[in-house]
Amino acid sequence: MKEQPLVYLYDSTLRDGAQTLDVDFSVDDKRHIESLFDSFGIDFVEGGWPGSNPTDDAFFATPARSTTSKRIAFGMTRKKNVRAEQDPQLQRLKACSADGFCIVGKCWDFHAQHALGVSLEENLRIIADSVAYLKQDNGFVLFDGEHFFDGYRNARDYALRCLDQAQQAGADWLILCDTNGGTLPEDIERVTQDVVQRFGGERIGIHCHNDIDMATACSLAAVRAGARQIQGTFNGLGERCGNANLVSILPTLVYKMGYRTTLHDDALRRLTSISHSIDEIINRPPESHAPFVGRRAFAHKGGLHASAVAKNPTSYEHIDPALIGNQRALLVSNQAGRASIRHRLSLCGIENVTPAHLDAIIAEVKAREYQGYAYDAADASFQLLARTIIDPQPAPFTVHDYLVTSSAAQDAHARVVIDYQGKRMDNEANGNGPVNALDKALRGLLTPLFPSLKELALMDYKVRIMAQHRDTAAKTRVIIDYVDANKQEWATVGVSHNVVAASWQALMDGILWALRT
Ligand SMILES: [Zn+2]
Structure with a gap:
């Protein structure tokens, strides 16, 4: 030139x-x-x-x-x-x-x-x-x-x-x-x-x-x-x-x-x-489709595209994303092939995955996407899923039960019961809405046990009703965006017929991701 x-x-x-x-x-x-x-x-x-x-x-x-x-x-x-x-x-x-x-x-x-x-x-x-x-x-x-x-x-x-x-x-x-x-x-x-x-x-x-x-x-x-x-x-x-x-x-x-x-x-x-x-x-989210700098400007979803890019980036990229400080993302989707899952795992620092583990992860992602989960926008839930398959660890606590009530006259009220190191513990909290009440009740129990959770902040909560989902009738997908003490941002996903259950899954993934070791 x-x-x-x-x-x-x-x-x-x-x-x-x-x-x-x-x-x-x-x-x-x-x-x-x-x-x-x-x-x-x-x-x-x-x-x-x-x-x-x-x-x-x-x-x-x-x-x-x-x-x-x-x-x-x-x-x-x-x-x-x-x-x-x-x-x-x-x-x-x-x-x-x-x-x-x-x-x-x-x-x-x-x-x-x-x-x-x-x-x-x-x-x-x-x-x-x-x-x-x-x-x-x-x-x-x-x-x-x-x-x-x-x-x-x-x-x-x-x-x-x-x-x-x-x-x-x-x-x-x-x-x-x-x-x-x-x-x-x-x-x-x-x-x-x-x-x-x-x-x-x-x-x-x-x-x-x-x-x-x-x-x-x-x-x-x-x-x-x-x-x-x-x-x-x-x-x-x-x-x-x-x-x-x-x-x-x-x-x-x-x-x-x-x-x-x-x-x-x-x-x-x-x-x-x-x-x-x-x-x-100016306090607004960056445009994800912005040319050059958007989070999706170099994101490849299709299995064919993703594996071609993993072999030779110029096949579907007009410029090396590093030249403008952006990075390639190979999205996990129901079209994803082995190459894109392997690449995404390596971006998370998960290397040397055995073929058996890789197959198990792909099968699990596909099955869950069929139920309505979307991992493109929920990196933390994706990594939790992968880690559970590759290297399962005992849970830091288990949930015995939760209950939430909400009425026209009153704030939402939640009760959460967990088992931690052989002890049963419970807590109640009010919140503006059932999800907020559940989050407060759960964190009220966990924060004294795991002080790092104090810095965990919920940034955005998105609910999508999937009118006629493939496997059944209407389902709800909840995506929660978090930011932690290190200003790291990440997201979790939950899916259910019931918006509270979907939210609970996304909240639990958020806590488990924050507590990962
Ligand atoms: Zn002008």
Whole structure:
């Protein structure tokens, strides 16, 4: 692959990404994410919009500790009928801790006249004044041409004049924005080519939104046409359908197109972890089907696929998952062959399985899947099943009985009876719902005996009713996600006609897995 020129990377997670519904960064979140991007080697980190909210003000009140990234403050061109140096918003930009400014201005004649309510000539003066003001004292200025592609379609010459004004006034970068996110990659490429021919490509950037699911393709099309900066967000955060997703763009740009970036050595091997860290900060589960970084991006379920991949990964993988810090997963399913079970066992640290044990495990998995169990999403239950066959151990305790009642008038109430070292013990507890009551009653008995259980937390509880299951009538499958003291996450499964019994199985697997030696 021929080595291609350097492409600069601009992250807008903390500004455009903060527009995502339900995403609300604190000042500490912003600092944390800025330092993640700095350690990754992102050139420009847009921290927010000084003056638009108290969080962004507090963020920009303290200087960045970055060593690689430039901290950028976002803002708008001056208001109409105000001199740039007297526009409070532009003054705030200049006074903040940023290393540079990105200001957005109108490039669509329709928007200038109708949204801004100014003449086309006045809009050009607004752009020129604002850029020139921020350029004073050696300011570093990126000009975001808002609705550039819509403007170009409607009135090409005017859209280009807007860029020209910004360049004449000293803008360091001209960024072409597909603000409505509806432009096709071939149009982005053609228009960018025209701009690059006219202004030179060294300082042209692209900013795409994902409204037709093409923001990655559009950003890369602009680079092909000569743009040398990509603006996007991590995990594609952003309002509506999100912004161009740097997590998909970066490995494609580097590994598949051969462009250079200033990312630190081996940074891309941390891509999966950084992507997941950002999800953790905004408190949402990582998208399991996300390209490159999803838990399922390199998961192989079919027996044929799985055994082919185990022999030669390129047979069903477009890239080595290790290059982006992800890993291959061979899922256990009713299609699973010996190769995928053997591989999955070795991922759990279970090596040297005899053929007889392997056959017994496969038979047990198949039989249980027929009853409705699903081990793809329940790794802890899978390992318990395998260990019970390979190396059965005496149970740390046995359950004599359990009972739970629940009524409209009262909290659920549970009673659990166990045998432990020859002694019969029982405990009762109330809970909000039968599963919570059972969990509390059981842990009330076990935690004094096994103190490590104190750190075990139940994260998620999913119930699925399988309407007409193969072997009988309706069945319930319960999956419980846990996190333990070491921040390890794992899941267990239970299946029964009775939701309480299914939950009990998943709870017991959770306890047994936490107590395994
Ligand atoms: Zn945007």
